[in-house]
Amino acid sequence: xxxxxxxxxxxxxxxxxxxxxxxxxxxxxxxxxxxxxxxxxxxxxxxxxxxxxxxxxxxxxxxxxxxxxxxxxxxxxxxxxxxxxxxxxxxxxxxxxxxxxxxxxxxxxxxxxxxxxxxxxxxxxxxxxxxxxxxxxxxxxxxxxxxxxxxxxxxxxxxxxxxxxxxxxxxxxxxxxxxxxxxxxxxxxxxxxxxxxxxxxxxxxxxxxxxxxxxxxxxxxxxxxxxxxxxxxxxxxxxxxxxxxxxxxxxxxxxxxxxxxxxxxxxxxxxxxxxxxxxxxxxxxxxxxxxxxxxxxxxxxxxxxxxxxxxxxxxxxxxxxxxxxxxxxxxxxxxxxxxxxxxxxxxxxxxxxxxxxxxxxxxxxxxxxxxxxxxxxxxxxxxxxxxxxxxxxxxxxxxxxxxxxxxxxxxxxxxxxxxxxxxxxxxxxxxxxxxxxxxxxxxxxxxxxxxxxxxxxxxxxxxx
Amino acid sequence: xxxxxxxxxxxxxxxxxxxxxxxxxxxxxxxxxxxxxxxxxxxxxxxxxxxxxxxxxxxxxxxxxxxxxxxxxxxxxxxxxxxxxxxxxxxxxxxxxxxxxxxxxxxxxxxxxxxxxxxxxxxxxxxxxxxxxxxxxxxxxxxxxxxxxxxxxxxxxxxxxxxxx
Numbered sequence: 001x002x003x004x005x006x007x008x009x010x011x012x013x014x015x016x017x018x019x020x021x022x023x024x025x026x027x028x029x030x031x032x033x034x035x036x037x038x039x040x041x042x043x044x045x046x047x048x049x050x051x052x053x054x055x056x057x058x059x060x061x062x063x064x065x066x067x068x069x070x071x072x073x074x075x076x077x078x079x080x081x082x083x084x085x086x087x088x089x090x091x092x093x094x095x096x097x098x099x100x101x102x103x104x105x106x107x108x109x110x111x112x113x114x115x116x117x118x119x120x121x122x123x124x125x126x127x128x129x130x131x132x133x134x135x136x137x138x139x140x141x142x143x144x145x146x147x148x149x150x151x152x153x154x155x156x157x158x159x160x161x162x163x164x165x166x167x168x169x170x171x172x173x174x175x176x177x178x179x180x181x182x183x184x185x186x187x188x189x190x191x192x193x194x195x196x197x198x199x200x201x202x203x204x205x206x207x208x209x210x211x212x213x214x215x216x217x218x219x220x221x222x223x224x225x226x227x228x229x230x231x232x233x234x235x236x237x238x239x240x241x242x243x244x245x246x247x248x249x250x251x252x253x254x255x256x257x258x259x260x261x262x263x264x265x266x267x268x269x270x271x272x273x274x275x276x277x278x279x280x281x282x283x284x285x286x287x288x289x290x291x292x293x294x295x296x297x298x299x300x301x302x303x304x305x306x307x308x309x310x311x312x313x314x315x316x317x318x319x320x321x322x323x324x325x326x327x328x329x330x331x332x333x334x335x336x337x338x339x340x341x342x343x344x345x346x347x348x349x350x351x352x353x354x355x356x357x358x359x360x361x362x363x364x365x366x367x368x369x370x371x372x373x374x375x376x377x378x379x380x381x382x383x384x385x386x387x388x389x390x391x392x393x394x395x396x397x398x399x400x401x402x403x404x405x406x407x408x409x410x411x412x413x414x415x416x417x418x419x420x421x422x423x424x425x426x427x428x429x430x431x432x433x434x435x436x437x438x439x440x441x442x443x444x445x446x447x448x449x450x451x452x453x454x455x456x457x458x459x460x461x462x463x464x
Numbered sequence: 465x466x467x468x469x470x471x472x473x474x475x476x477x478x479x480x481x482x483x484x485x486x487x488x489x490x491x492x493x494x495x496x497x498x499x500x501x502x503x504x505x506x507x508x509x510x511x512x513x514x515x516x517x518x519x520x521x522x523x524x525x526x527x528x529x530x531x532x533x534x535x536x537x538x539x540x541x542x543x544x545x546x547x548x549x550x551x552x553x554x555x556x557x558x559x560x561x562x563x564x565x566x567x568x569x570x571x572x573x574x575x576x577x578x579x580x581x582x583x584x585x586x587x588x589x590x591x592x593x594x595x596x597x598x599x600x601x602x603x604x605x606x607x608x609x610x611x612x613x614x615x616x617x618x619x620x621x622x623x624x625x626x627x628x629x
Contacts, residue, residue: 086539137524138496138545164545190526190540276506276531370531372504373555379531 002028004051004061005443006070007230008040008216010259011336015047016440018455020067020448025455030435040072040215041222061223068223069443072216073102073230078206081107081126081157085133085142090163092280093187094132097162097195099287101202102232103128104260106291112142113149126157127210128202131171134164136188143167147174158205162186162198181205191281203232228446230439231255231262231287237442239285241453242266248457251390252425254356254406255438256398258296258335261359262289267388271380275367279381286383288363293355295348295397296335303328306354309412313350324350349404352397357409360385364413366420384423391425392460394433405463406430430463495625496546498537500528503561507554510583514552514614521618534565538572547625548578550617554610558585559598566603578624580617582608 001020006013013035019026031050036043048057052066060066080103084091087110098105107124109117121129131150133143143163150159151174158179161171168182181204183197206229211217220226234255241248253264264287271277292301303310303325314320327347331337339345365382391406398404407430413422437459445452497518501511508530515527526544528536537549549569551562562581569577581604586595592609599607606620 086542089539089543133543135526135544137493138543140545187543190528190544276529278531278536370504372506372531374506377504377506377531 001067002052002065003067003069003444003448004048005440006044006047006051006068007439007443008035008044008070008072008227009230010073011035013040013043013047014436014440015051016437017051018444020451024458025441025444025448025451027435027437027455027459030437036215038215039218041218042215044070044215044219058222061225067447068225069228069446070219070225071228071230071233071439071443072211072214077231078103078128078202078210078229079106079124079126080104080128080130080202081109081121081124083109083113083129083131083133083146084163085111085139088279089190090132090134090187093193093195094130094162094198096193096280096283096286097132097186097198098128098130098202099289100195100232100235100283100285101199102206102229102235102287103202104289104291113146118149118153118155122154128205129155129157129159130186130198130202131159131161132163132186132198134167134185135190136165136185138164138166140164140167144170144174147171150178151175158209160198160201160205162201187280193280193283195283199232203229206232228443230442231289233442233446234262234439235264235285235287237438237445237452237456238264238266238287240445240449241456242285244450244453245457248390250388251392252360252385252388253392253394253438254359254398255395256352256355256359256393257294257395259294259298260289260291261293261355262287262395263359263363265363265383265385265388267383267385269383271384272378274376275378275380277380282365282383286363288359290355290359290362293359295351295355296331296337299328299332299351302351302355302358306351306358309354309357309409310350312412313354323347348397349401352401352404353406353409356393356398356406357413360406360410360424361413361416361422365423366416366418367423368420380423382423386423386425388425389427390429390431392431392433392438394436394438396436399433399436402432402461404432431460432463433459434461435459494522494524495548496524496526496544497548497550497621498526498528498541498544498546499550500532500537500552501530502532502534502537502551502553503555503557504531505553505555505557505561506530510552510554514550517614518550518618518621521622523618523621534561534568535572537565538569538574541569541574541577542572546577548580548621551579551581551604552583553581554584556584556587558583559587562599562604563602569603578606578621579604580606580608580621582606582610582612582617584610 003018006015014032017029061068080098082094091110161182183201255262367380441452441456596607
């Protein structure tokens with residue numbers, strides 16, 4: 001049996017052909033072509049023809065000789081605006097649900113939508129608005145006010161209502177003229193996150209609406225196979241690795257590109273005695289996306305966000321910092337630029353390390369010691385990744401950089417600006433997805449989950 | 465209900481997960497109350513007893529557990545549409561932890577929420593009438609000593625909610 005996997009990215013359409021054997025997957029061939037943004041089907045077809053031998057690749061797919069799976073993050077992927085009430089509660093639940101669906105969160109709104117919020121939402125034109133707020137039987141006023149504000153607006157994107165269940169009918173009535181899907185609450189009870197129904201709705205919208213007009217509908221018609229948003233597939237893949245590959249129940253996966261840095265962590269929280277957990281419960285697999293941290297398109301915002309880390313790495317030397325700033329200005333204007341000189345490569349490595357540190361720092365939880373009448377108590381919010389030893393680096397730069405070691409960068413995130421310890425590991429084993437196969441294997445995992453999970457780990461290169 | 469009876473009720477109640485609890489499953493018509501131990505106070509036993517007593521009395525209880533900040537109480541009350549916040553404290557620092565809570569509720573839009581405080585709220589042996597006056601001046605609707613029969617707060621809560629349930 002042959003499995004072919006294709007990932008249509010913003011810049012490159014990548015593909016791989018695997019043989020499926022009783023003992024696992026074997027990588028047979030890999031290819032890449034420039035994404036044909038006018039019609040994604042053209043680049044897809046070119047990759048397919050390079051991976052499938054014989055006269056009619058599509059016929060081989062349709063008759064089951066070739067098992068095809070593919071994903072797309074073209075045109076920047078799935079853009080979701082998240083709306084909740086309290087930022088740390090239903091807005092956070094909505095953000096986490098959107099990230100787990102493979103989306104990038106382009107706008108967030110809390111409490112009552114103001115007129116300027118509505119204007120910002122109208123201007124930003126997300127693919128989906130994820131509308132949360134209130135636990136089941138809980139908050140009413142803001143939810144109805146927000147539904148009214150949306151009804152009056154010209155917001156034309158799909159709206160997924162995943163708020164207070166008691167208001168589903170009222171919201172549906174108010175938003176009858178909008179493209180609305182009503183699903184179960186992302187937070188039906190405090191302490192009970194429920195991202196899956198909203199996640200599934202967002203995936204459905206991706207398939208039904210987002211893929212249209214970009215050529216993906218042509219690919220579906222030709223192949224009879226539906227695509228996944230790439231990060232959705234990778235999220236599911238990470239979850240499957242965590243469940244099935246021995247020794248890999250807990251790990252961190254980094255995927256850094258020119259525009260964003262994605263962090264996935266698989267980790268089951270088991271707090272030590274004497275630790276008090278605060279905040280929302282954590283999911284076993286969590287994805288966060290940092291839209292301001294990337295090596296090219298987001299280089300300017302990244303260099304601002306990681307200013308201190310970069311300055312430290314450059315020895316606080318004013319001349320070197322000025323040279324670094326010039327370099328960032330230049331690469332932000334040329335997203336395809338790859339340095340061939342030592343200084344450019346060193347600056348890329350510094351920016352990459354700082355982005356990894358910052359993205360992991362935002363992803364990880366925090367702890368602070370509180371002295372009580374009963375002695376010292378550790379108060380923890382978010383996930384404690386200090387004992388997660390294994391880290392995988394994936395995506396263009398991380399895949400290719402044999403010399404990169406994230407450990408010293410993570411070590412510099414020790415304490416945040418509020419004096420809380422950042423719960424990241426320092427003693428790590430680093431692995432590199434050298435051939436950038438994770439998105440491709442994530443697709444194969446839809447058909448051959450166990451084989452793809454084993455292959456994903458077997459094909460990693462351990463840092464020496 | 466005496467404390468002994470409350471513990472008996474706790475033992476009889478079925479095992480439940482954390483989060484909101486109700487005596488009857490899935491009934492969203494019940495009045496929601498937010499419960500927790502404020503500040504750096506990590507005493508959990510009384511908190512569990514209170515949760516069970518209020519659940520048995522027919523309230524939907526969102527129990528935030530121990531070491532809860534004012535904003536966490538308020539955040540939970542906003543999201544759950546709670547009608548009352550029940551603050552407990554046993555370690556003697558309640559006066560510091562509870563100060564400004566009413567103002568914060570108003571600032572955050574919870575103008576009408578009922579605020580109850582109870583437990584060992586101050587350091588040393590002070591006359592409870594003085595403690596009650598002090599906490600009422602801070603904006604709490606009801607104040608209870610640690611020795612209170614727990615039937616009383618549930619009755620008063622029903623009364624203060626004025627037929628809301």
